[in-house]
Amino acid sequence: MGLEVPNPCPRSVVLRSVVESEPFQKIAAKNGLPVALGEDTAGEPVAGDLSGLPHLLIAGATGSGKSVCTNTIVSSLLLTNGPDKLRMVMVDPKRVELTPFNGIPHLVTKVIVDTDEVLSVLRAMQNEMTRRYRLLEEIGARNLEAYNKKSSVHMPFLVIIIDELADLMMAASYEVEHSLVRLAQLGRAAGIHLIVATQRPSVKVVTGLLKANVPARIAFSVASQVDSRVILDTGGAEKLMGKGDMLLLNSDSPKPRRVQGTYVSDLEIEKLVEFWKKQSGPPVPEIPLDESYPPESGPDSEEEEDEDDVLDKARELAERYQNLSASVLQRRLQVGYPKAMKLMKQLEEEGLVSPAHART
Numbered sequence: 304m305g306l307e308v309p310n311p312c313p314r315s316v317v318l319r320s321v322v323e324s325e326p327f328q329k330i331a332a333k334n335g336l337p338v339a340l341g342e343d344t345a346g347e348p349v350a351g352d353l354s355g356l357p358h359l360l361i362a363g364a365t366g367s368g369k370s371v372c373t374n375t376i377v378s379s380l381l382l383t384n385g386p387d388k389l390r391m392v393m394v395d396p397k398r399v400e401l402t403p404f405n406g407i408p409h410l411v412t413k414v415i416v417d418t419d420e421v422l423s424v425l426r427a428m429q430n431e432m433t434r435r436y437r438l439l440e441e442i443g444a445r446n447l448e449a450y451n452k453k454s455s456v457h458m459p460f461l462v463i464i465i466d467e468l469a470d471l472m473m474a475a476s477y478e479v480e481h482s483l484v485r486l487a488q489l490g491r492a493a494g495i496h497l498i499v500a501t502q503r504p505s506v507k508v509v510t511g512l513l514k515a516n517v518p519a520r521i522a523f524s525v526a527s528q529v530d531s532r533v534i535l536d537t538g539g540a541e542k543l544m545g546k547g548d549m550l551l552l553n554s555d556s557p558k559p560r561r562v563q564g565t566y567v568s569d570l571e572i573e574k575l576v577e578f579w580k581k582q583s584g585p586p587v588p589e590i591p592l593d594e595s596y597p598p599e600s601g602p603d604s605e606e607e608e609d610e611d612d613v614l615d616k617a618r619e620l621a622e623r624y625q626n627l628s629a630s631v632l633q634r635r636l637q638v639g640y641p642k643a644m645k646l647m648k649q650l651e652e653e654g655l656v657s658p659a660h661a662r663t
Contacts, residue, residue, distance in 0.1 A: 315566045316342045316547070318375060322382060324348035331383045334448075336460060336496070339379045340372075340521075340551060341564040349551070349562050353380070353498075354460065356519040356553060357491040362504040362534045363523025368547040368564050370400045372521065373466060373500050374572060375565045377404060380462065381575055384409075386587040392428065392463045394421055396470040403572055407579040411461075411590045418474045425482035427592045428463060428495065432486065435493035447494035459588060460494045468501040469508045477637045480510055487516035504533045519553040523564075535559050613638065617646045621655040 321327055321339035327350040330337035336353035343349050353359065359376075363369040380389060386408040393414045395401035401414050415424060435447075435458065444450035451457045463486065465471065471479045487497055497517065501508050504525060514520075522540035525531050531540035535552050539559060543549065547564030616636055621627050627650070629643040636643070650656045 316563050318378060318565050318567045318571065321348045321350060321565050322379065324350065326350040327379075334388075336389070336462070337379060337383055338376045339565045340375075341547065341549070341562045343563075344561050349560075351519070351553065353462065353496050354494075356496070358487050358497040358517045358519065359499070360509065360514070360517045360520045360534070361498070361500040361523075362509065362520070362525070362530075363502065363540075363549070364525050364530075365502050367523035367525075367543070367545050368549065369500055369502060369523050370466070371547065371566060372523070372549070372564050373400065373464065373498065375567045376498060377401070377464065378567050378572060378575055381407065381409065381579065384460070385584070386579075387457070387459060387584070389460045389462065390587070390590055392424060392461070394424070394463075394465040394471070396467045400466045401464065403569070404576060407576055408582065408584075408587055409579070412592055418471055421471055422475060422478055422482070424592060425479070425486070428461070429482060429485060431461065431590055432490055432493050432495055435495075436489075439492070446492045456588075458494060460496065461590065462496050462498065464498045466500050468499050469503040472508050476507070480513060484512050484516055487513070504530045506533060509533055520551075522550045522552075522559070524548060613642075614646065614649060617650060618653075618655060621650050627656050 318339055321341065326348055327337050327339060330350060330352045333352075335355065338351050338353050340349045340351055353376075361369055361372055377391075377393075380391075389409055390411050391407075391409045392411050393401045393404060395414050395416055396418055398416045402416065404410070405414050412424070415421060438454075438458070439445070439447075439450055442450055442453050444453055447458055447460070468479075483497065483499070486495060490496065499513075499517065504522075520534055522531060522534040522543075524543040524545040525534070525540045528538040528541050531538045534540060535550060537559065540550055547566060549562050549564050550559035551562045552559045613636055617632060620632065620635055624631060627647075629640065629647050632638065632643040632646055633640060636646075638646070647656065651658055
């Protein structure tokens with residue numbers, strides 16, 4: 304039996320106390336990507352290695368500490384990694400949470416605030432991932448660490464940080480989900496890691512496919528048990544107290560772990576950004592943000608590949624459902640009505656559906 308007793312003298316968990324702790328320093332010594340998460344209920348510092356997580360989902364209601372946690376993670380990475388070892392892509396539709404980091408040499412491009420630009424950047428990240436896999440294949444390495452040991456030219460980690468996923472899902476849910484899932488599935492070996500945050504943890508925003516590929520999750524205070532189940536697959540986050548109180552779920556423990564999140568002030572972030580702006584080292588390796596496809600596989604071939612996959616799934620649905628319709632294809636395959644009608648016509652030509660169903 305456990306009794307929760309409020310602390311008569313509450314205190315903030317400052318970033319320095321976790322950064323100077325033994326768990327954090329051990330990860331930094333192994334050339335990992337240490338992030339300061341906070342202190343557990345016993346007062347022990349909690350730090351994680353982003354390269355081992357390998358992706359992180361952060362969710363919680365407004366004012367629960369989600370944005371502070373994201374800023375803390377970015378600050379932790381900046382304290383231990385130079386731009387030659389770590390590059391970042393930041394997406395901030397709210398325009399206020401990540402924009403203070405503009406100007407640091409780690410950024411591949413300025414903090415992206417326009418949702419229309421996000422899709423092209425995510426496609427460029429997929430192209431970068433494909434390019435990295437080709438380099439790994441050429442040198443005979445299985446992951447980024449092995450590549451850097453064998454190659455004279457070091458490849459930096461690439462961390463993609465999205466502050467508000469719900470805004471992107473409202474703009475183009477299928478394309479955003481497809482890009483993020485692909486990066487989450489294949490990005491780890493290529494040194495690409497995702498940090499995704501949202502204040503609306505619904506099944507339309509945090510989809511099952513995305514959750515399956517993002518094993519590490521942080522839940523801050525939420526409104527209902529339903530929201531807690533979306534994030535953690537279990538209740539508990541609805542009982543949190545807010546202001547950095549969170550439940551951490553990762554591969555280390557099968558059950559969520561109660562942690563008080565680390566606090567970093569705006570002044571500390573300003574000083575950290577100012578420090579990196581003043582540095583004048585050698586030029587950092589460029590990561591192209593060109594949306595064009597690699598030479599070996601042009602846009603036509605990749606589009607045809609995607610269309611073949613969709614058509615195969617449509618054939619499977621036609622065999623499973625006797626009364627298949629265009630609306631069923633729309634829901635199941637997440638395609639538009641014109642695309643669904645085109646698929647129905649192809650299925651009709653193949654004799655898998657009758658002409659009457661193809662017109663519905």
